[in-house]
Amino acid sequence: VSVSTAGAETSVGRSVAELETPALTIDLDRLGANIARAADYAADHGLGLYPHAKTHKTLEIAALQRQAGARGLTVAKSREAEIYAEAGLGPILVHYPPVGPPKVERLVRVAAIAPLTLAVDSIEAAEPLAAGLRGAGVEAEALIEVDVGLHRTGLDPARAVDLARQIEGLGGGLRVAGLSCYPGHLRGPRDEVAPGVEAVSDLLGDAIARFDAAGIRRDRVSGGSTATLFLSHLTPMTELRPGNYALLDRAEAVDPFSVDDCALRVQATVVSRSVPGRAVLDCGSKTLSEAGPRAGLAGYGAAPARPELEIEALNEEHAICRVDAGSALTVGDRVEVIPNHACTCVNLHDSLWAVRGGVVEGEMRVVARGAVG
Numbered sequence: 263v264s265v266s267t268a269g270a271e272t273s274v275g276r277s278v279a280e281l282e283t284p285a286l287t288i289d290l291d292r293l294g295a296n297i298a299r300a301a302d303y304a305a306d307h308g309l310g311l312y313p314h315a316k317t318h319k320t321l322e323i324a325a326l327q328r329q330a331g332a333r334g335l336t337v338a339k340s341r342e343a344e345i346y347a348e349a350g351l352g353p354i355l356v357h358y359p360p361v362g363p364p365k366v367e368r369l370v371r372v373a374a375i376a377p378l379t380l381a382v383d384s385i386e387a388a389e390p391l392a393a394g395l396r397g398a399g400v401e402a403e404a405l406i407e408v409d410v411g412l413h414r415t416g417l418d419p420a421r422a423v424d425l426a427r428q429i430e431g432l433g434g435g436l437r438v439a440g441l442s443c444y445p446g447h448l449r450g451p452r453d454e455v456a457p458g459v460e461a462v463s464d465l466l467g468d469a470i471a472r473f474d475a476a477g478i479r480r481d482r483v484s485g486g487s488t489a490t491l492f493l494s495h496l497t498p499m500t501e502l503r504p505g506n507y508a509l510l511d512r513a514e515a516v517d518p519f520s521v522d523d524c525a526l527r528v529q530a531t532v533v534s535r536s537v538p539g540r541a542v543l544d545c546g547s548k549t550l551s552e553a554g555p556r557a558g559l560a561g562y563g564a565a566p567a568r569p570e571l572e573i574e575a576l577n578e579e580h581a582i583c584r585v586d587a588g589s590a591l592t593v594g595d596r597v598e599v600i601p602n603h604a605c606t607c608v609n610l611h612d613s614l615w616a617v618r619g620g621v622v623e624g625e626m627r628v629v630a631r632g633a634v635g
């Protein structure tokens with residue numbers, strides 16, 4: 263991976279153990295394996311991959327995903343769309359309702375420089391987008407979002423086809439290309455999510471039949487989360503948007519993934535051992551984020567090499583850990599932590615250190631951090 267060494271001269275070539283803490287590291291071998299595994303799966307099954315860039319928010323990892331065969335990138339926000347399109351990393355799929363004139367104007371500019379797809383679930387969002395695109399003489403494809411169980415955004419199949427018809431009647435700018443969904447309610451090991459994936463397939467099948475009956479184009483069916491990624495070929499999905507899979511985290515480290523696949527690590531230091539039975543690390547909520555554990559786990563992160571330690575509570579600067587009696591942990595010791603949630607953790611940092619074999623190779627700037635518009 264080509265990573266910037268600008269401003270990082272003092273750390274490049276050094277051991278991870280020498281990085282000032284707290285620091286975020288990305289193991290390039292793990293990252294590469296995660297990206298390749300999903301890319302191979304998608305290629306084997308003829309599925310288009312549009313990785314969600316929200317997880318890493320960097321140009322370097324997005325470029326690796328595209329080089330591995332991803333057809334494009336998914337983003338949530340119009341500012342993110344602009345950043346990745348300007349970097350030449352499109353096509354771009356915006357999978358979040360873009361509401362309000364500044365976002366419409368930005369997306370019209372994006373459509374002029376990269377193939378653009380917009381997932382929509384309301385005519386109120388779609389109409390100004392279509393008008394803006396049409397007025398600028400550009401086009402974007404629209405995917406009508408179906409709610410497959412998360413109950414966050416998306417329509418039931420009958421309303422989805424109604425919206426598709428309404429968009430077709432707008433006179434251009436937005437062209438309906440199919441459907442999308444986000445099965446984010448399905449989390450856990452592969453065998454536990456499998457029945458839910460079948461239910462998602464049934465709902466998508468219903469929506470597809472309605473699109474066919476109405477004569478509306480639906481050759482793109484977008485879906486796919488990290489937890490359901492390797493079951494996607496059993497669904498009508500034609501393209502996938504996993505995000506977390508590239509870095510992985512403690513929440514997603516269940517079959518078919520494991521803790522060892524987690525490319526993102528937080529490098530921390532023990533800063534206090536004053537309270538009996540406790541240790542304090544320098545990776546509080548400003549570093550790890552406040553993301554709690556998934557069901558069945560405890561604590562605010564895992565420290566696989568320090569099984570005697572559990573991160574029980576977070577203050578902004580302090581990770582307050584329970585440690586077994588007799589632990590030899592002492593002030594100044596280094597601890598490597600796997601965060602509960604990669605996306606929220608990365609979002610708190612300006613840069614990630616790219617590491618291979620325990621040696622720092624470069625720095626990746628979290629360029630899309632703060633791009634919330």
Ligand SMILES: Cc1ncc(COP(=O)(O)O)c(C=O)c1O
Pocket residue numbers: 314317336357444486487488489503504505506507
């Ligand atoms: C709409 C949408 N698609 C795809 C993803 C990626 O999901 P995951 O991180 O589970 O792979 C997300 C994540 O929040 C999302 O909101």
